[in-house]
Amino acid sequence: MSEILLSQLAHVELISPKPAETVEWMKEVFGLEETTREGQSVYLRGWAEWLHSSLIITEGREPGVGRIGWRTYGPGDPELVAQRLADTEEAVGWVDDWEGHGATYQYRAPHGRHLHEVFWDVERYQAPPEKQDPVIKNRPQRFSGKGIGARYLDHVTMPTQNMRGDIDFYKRLGARHTAQTEVEPGFAVFSTLTCNGIRSSHDLALVPDFSGMTGRAHHIAFRVDQRQDVERAAEVFLANDTPIEFGPGVHGIDEITYLYVREPGGFRMEINSGGWLNTMPDWETTTYQAAGGNPGQSIWRNVEAPEGFHEAWPLPAGEAAAKNDEALADENVRDFFGDNTTGTR
């Protein structure tokens, strides 16, 4: 018997210390569409996304990620997740009436302690007549042509103190562990997982958290249709005074064309395209070695991560920063995360 509990990464909440600037950038440069505003949050979605929202911008003191939302594969699945996690330290509980979706069950990953939520009932985006696509019925609205035109939410990447432990937890909810990069045998510094049993190479990625902190995040990724759209996005970012951190390039681990920038609140956003289709439900995790040119990070094996690429938010301070810097001083780790120490940017 097989089981798919989750159907898609539905939304991520991005905390921004500069919410007005972040929202403006997400709409005008990243090309997202605003659905609604409620309390301290603004709800956005890619132009081709059917659900109410995929990126929720919420005001906060420091950049970071709040709720990570997953739509289940069918009705009753949120209850199944709740049953499976009942009486565990991961259980948070039921919440009602979140904007854009129905009854919602929340839980935390055991080690990274990231806050996840699952739901089945969703509010679908309904375009006003002037935005409706007159021809292509699988589009919820016309192509917007705004900014880089980010189309769909793709994945979220998060540090965790215990990657193996969190991978085992996500697998209990149906995730496949598709690939990893090690800096030495048994020391993984990057892992990709997907809840999707039929297509994706990853909708969740993990990196190690050396700071001792929990609940931090490294980046949120959106997707465009073509690899050339990523190069076009680089031009749009340059024209809008958004410095490019890393890319365009191709990660060998999933064969996606990547590009990383920082949004005005300071958080890292990725835009990507391409990638191979992992259709194998019984796929066995592939392992790349970082030493000697990591094909997982750069398929051409000739590009290293830039300074500061290890940064994840909230940034560590004091003892946590010292702990983080000590781990990053390891030559092999530096090869993967870039040569820098915390707090210098």
Ligand SMILES: [Fe+2]
């Ligand atoms: Fe990514």
